Amino acid sequence: MENTDKFGKRISIIGNEMPRGMVWDDTRAFLAVARCGTLSAAAQNLNVGIATLSRRIERLESALKLPLFVRQQSGYELTEDGAELIEKAEALEAAAHAFAVGADTQAQMSGHVRLATAENVATELILPELPAFRAQYPDLLVELVTDISTANLHRRDADLALRMVRPERGNVTLRALGTLGYGLYCSTSYELRRESNPDLGYYDTDDFITWGEMYSHLPAAQWIERILRGRRPALTTTSLATQVAAAKAGLGLALLPHFIARNSGLVCVDTDLGVDQPIYLVIQTDLAKSRRIRALADFLIDVVARNSERLGG
The missing domain is CATH 1.10.10.10 (Winged helix-like DNA-binding domain superfamily/Winged helix DNA-binding domain)
Structure with a gap:
């Protein structure tokens, strides 16, 4: 029986x-x-x-x-x-x-956990810290999903996420961990041009590097669109890495996260732009008590806290 x-x-x-x-x-x-x-x-x-x-x-x-x-x-x-x-x-x-x-x-800490976040956050913030996590939980596989345009917790494409946009739907639990600060950056050569040319330096005559049309919803893209007031940008891209490279090449000003731009030898022109974004830890509510999910969540909370000054700028 x-x-x-x-x-x-x-x-x-x-x-x-x-x-x-x-x-x-x-x-x-x-x-x-x-x-x-x-x-x-x-x-x-x-x-x-x-x-x-x-x-x-x-x-x-x-x-x-x-x-x-x-x-x-x-x-x-x-x-x-x-x-x-x-x-x-x-x-x-x-x-x-x-x-x-x-x-x-x-x-026990085995199996796998799927984490979704932006590629720059993954490469610049999470991956350098991940060896310590792996040493503590060697049997726990972290699956890193950086194509966040397709990763949706509501559809269970990921178990948890670090995001800069507050989710508006889905059975999720979220916690604000800190702030991702942005600044306007350019190369040293472009900054010298601005200083030597009286027509530059007021944004209405500056060249801008911005996001392509499919990313026009991003706060950085919308800020630049307001500044351009119908003018054409110098360049549009679909990644932060290409924007950093374009700014380093002297193509114009790019609106970039501080923790990315400051490691690239770029000059910060302005920081008071009103485009800083909160960093949210988002977890599937029904997975929030899972020890595997909790272990990775605690790791992310600690990483953001220890890097808060660098992230906020």
Whole structure:
């Protein structure tokens, strides 16, 4: 016969059908009293009250429709029926223990976790820190998804994400971790041109490097569009890496995250632009208590906190 214990595990009871209403805690109580001989010793062993333990024994006897113990002043002595059930109760105990061990093993840091984030955040922020995480959790595979235009937690394309845009839908839990600061950057050569040319330096005559049409929704792209007021940019691209390269080549001004641009030898022209973005940790709500997800989430929280000054600029 098969039934389920309190963990939901299907357990076989050899040669005996488990009655309706029987629960694993009552069987534990039965074994404890049988082994200890008294309610007080068994209650101490299970870390429960004597009254609670007594109720469990009575509930089990009622469910089985059998007297399991003879109550004596010196303690509890098994009846013949109770003694015959010890082996089966121990089989149930072993099965429950095996299930608990299996569940614990499943909860160990193994398997994989899918993280979605922007490519620049992955390459400049997460990957340099990832060896320490790998050393701590060598059996946990991190799957890094940087094509965030297609990674959607609502569709379960990822388990968790670091994003600069607050999700508006989906069964997700989010936490603001910090701020991603932006500045207007250019090459040293372009800055010298601005300083030597009185017609430059007021943005309305500057050259700009911006995002292509499919990324026009980004705050940086929208800021530049407002500044250009219909003028054509010097260049449009589809990645931050090409914008950094274009700025280094002297093609114009680019609106870039500080932590990316400041490692590229570029000059910061302005920081008060109103385009800084919050950094959100977003997790599938039904996965938020998973130990694997929690481990990676805690790692990301720590990484952002330790790099807050660099990220905010």
